[in-house]
Amino acid sequence: MIGIMGAGAFGTALAVALALGGRDVVLWARDPEAVARMKRTGENPRLPDVPLPENLTVTDDIGSLAGDFPVLLAVPMQKLRDAVRDHAGVLDRRPLVACCKGIELTTGRGPSQVLAEELPDATPALLTGPSFAADIARGLPTALTLACAHGPCAEELQNALSAPALRLYRTEDVTGAETGGAMKNVIAIASGAAIGAGYGESARAAVMTRGYAEMVRLAVARGAEEHTLAGLSGFGDLALTCTSTLSRNYRFGISIGEGQSFDPNVTVEGAATARAVQEASKALGVEMPITQVVVALIDGKVDMETALGMLLSRPLKEE
CATH class of the missing domain: 1.10.1040.10 (N-(1-d-carboxylethyl)-l-norvaline Dehydrogenase; domain 2)
Known part of the structure; x- marks a missing residue:
């Protein structure tokens, strides 16, 4: 199982790619109306003409992300802290993969630092690199960097988050990956x-x-x-x-x-x-x-x- 918080174009694209790769995926969106629309039409309007696979569950119930499986955080950098703080009870003590790029304006922190500060018992990681949501969703070849300072967890995430056309390279240099992104x-x-x-x-x-x-x-x-x-x-x-x-x-x-x-x-x-x-x-x-x-x-x-x-x-x- 893979959880994804954030049903924008990029979060949905990752959800589609991983589901087509054989993973069961839960995609959480905060807007009930958006969730109802996606369930009704079978696609996300932010990714037109990309069908949502049957093994991709779209929900506005944050409890659906509870468990010990990895969660990808596909939310904007400047909203990351609030997102994990608001849902700390569900997200803590598990692998969390930030999918945003940037530096927090108020603190100068990168995504992994924000996760470490807000959820010290979680294992922070970062997914970054050259990619557009439409390419990932349509199964076009894409290579990304998975940055995680915890080696064994990095290998597990690399295997879990790879898909036929989505190739992940891992690094323990989280600061370098964050700064580049x-x-x-x-x-x-x-x-x-x-x-x-x-x-x-x-x-x-x-x-x-x-x-x-x-x-x-x-x-x-x-x-x-x-x-x-x-x-x-x-x-x-x-x-x-x-x-x-x-x-x-x-x-x-x-x-x-x-x-x-x-x-x-x-x-x-x-x-x-x-x-x-x-x-x-x-x-x-x-x-x-x-x-x-x-x-x-x-x-x-x-x-x-x-x-x-x-x-x-x-x-x-x-x-």
Whole structure:
């Protein structure tokens, strides 16, 4: 049995993939009306034309997640703490896999740190890497990173959460995986802004490359292994998110570059993460010029021309 908290596109996609892989899956949603609609139509409107398998149970009863089986937490980063705190009695003392990417704005903590603080008797893990919900749900080949500091549990989770087209690689460097997943959203905003402003593909490549350097600096300063960022949770996710309009963060960046408004109902994790990263980098003494520019753009303190000038006027140095 696998439990999933959060019936958004990504949580539902994971539920579908695991169910088709032969697992019995319980997918919990907090909205009874959404649950009733999914039961009635056999699909989630956030994933149109993707049938829900028979061995996937959709429910709004949090008690359905009770047990000793793993639970995937497919909720936004900024709502993770409240979600596990509200349902601590059901979630504690078991493997919990955060499926969100980012850094908590109020504390500077990553997903696994939030889980460890709120549920100290649980075993925290992280599922991250280059993936779109639609690809996973349709069985398209996808590779992800499973980060867990507890080796035996990591192996069990790797086996439990793998599916025919969903390949998981495990690492014990949770901090590195978390930092990559958080930073790629920030750099995706910058990459989208470069394209939206008409600066071209070469400019985007430069933003991605120098953004990767920022990602590595921050991760190492937080205690991560540098090589982790060269994997799926770092470089892999960066490459996907900075180049596809399926990425909400990239589309948000494009809207900034074009000077257009963006749908406020669409969650853009990179916006809050950029602010959290900026504060964390100050405390750690890490230089993060692209992140600083992204925050300034989001807050409307600079326009694209000024932002470009801020980056191009930096001192020349070795790469």
